Amino acid sequence: MNTKVTIAGVEFKNPVMTASGTFGSGMEYSDFVDLNKLGAVVTKGVANVPWPGNPVPRVAETHGGMLNAIGLQNPGIDVFIERDIPFLKQFDTKIIVNVCGKSVEDYLEVVERLGDTDVAMLEINVSCPNVKEGAIAFGQKADCLYDITSQIKKKAKQPVIMKLSPNVTDITEMAKAAEAAGADAISLINTITGMKIDIHRRSFALANKTGGLSGPAIKPVAVRMVYQASHAVKIPVIGMGGISNAEDAIEFLLAGASAVAVGAMNFVNPYTTVEVVEGIEAYMKKYGVEDIQELIGGVQE
Secondary structure, X not given: OEOOEEEOOEEEOOOEEEOOOOOOOOOOOOOOOOHHHOOEEEOOOXXXXXXXXXXXXXXXXXXXXXXXXXOOOEOOHHHHHHHHHHHHOOOOXXXXXXXXXXXXXXXXXXXXXXXXXXXXXXXXXXOOEEHHHOOEEHXXXXXXXXXXXXXXXXXXXXXXXXXXXXXXXXXXXXXXXXXXXXXXXXXXXXXXXEEOEEOOOOEEOOOOXXXXXXXXXXXXXXXXXXXXXXXXXXXXXXXEOOOOOHHHHHHHHHHOOOEEEEOOXXXXXXXXXXXXXXXXXXXXHHOOOOXXXXXXXXXXX
16 A cells, blocks of 8 residues: 655655644654654744744634634744754654745745755745735735746755645636746645634734634635646645544545645644544555555546
């Protein structure tokens, strides 16, 4: 039974990854989760300088999910290279670094710094506000997405995954823009913009007013967008958004994802990623699936 998948020339032992921002760099989880069992660890967003993040409160629970406005708090690329990469290198798993920035130059600085490190792939978080575009996210305008993708591809030594925002009118337009600019893969979906109001205090639950909605509530939207994107482009798609168990992950694979990432459920049950790996294997045994490639895009039209 073969669970290996290859994305942009990088082979993963199985298609299960962590979703950026929900797993740190694995340090907090390594006492609970055997990182050797995961296809890849996708790190929290890394910027060229330390980011303090947004003011608190910045997390709120909702029905079937959570809102967060962390603001990509991170210690910056220097600490990441010195501390996080050596930690992850101890394990038999691929390292994918999520890169964030406030301008194209910010992204390029991090991409270049990571060029000579033992990192398998880069995932570019284009939901960061573009300071030159009046704080519109790079991933919300096709021409902006094309521009930043093409510039990153010129500098990157590792394959590039563009992480797409669902907060757009047509996800296929964004997928095609990323592919046309040379992206090696795309990942989706990032969080959906939401809001919660505390009726007793008559104030916003998050200091930022709005936040990113994640968790089971967004899964049907994510499956639909992954299906649409995977049919619009020829590059591989990594699917995420509300995956709670192996059944959810298999849905994404059938919709066209070559790999999946588990996010919010890591907060609820730290063992979710390994349970998903084992659940996919059990499903393959049950239905006599010899190679996971049979599942990818396997939904009957």
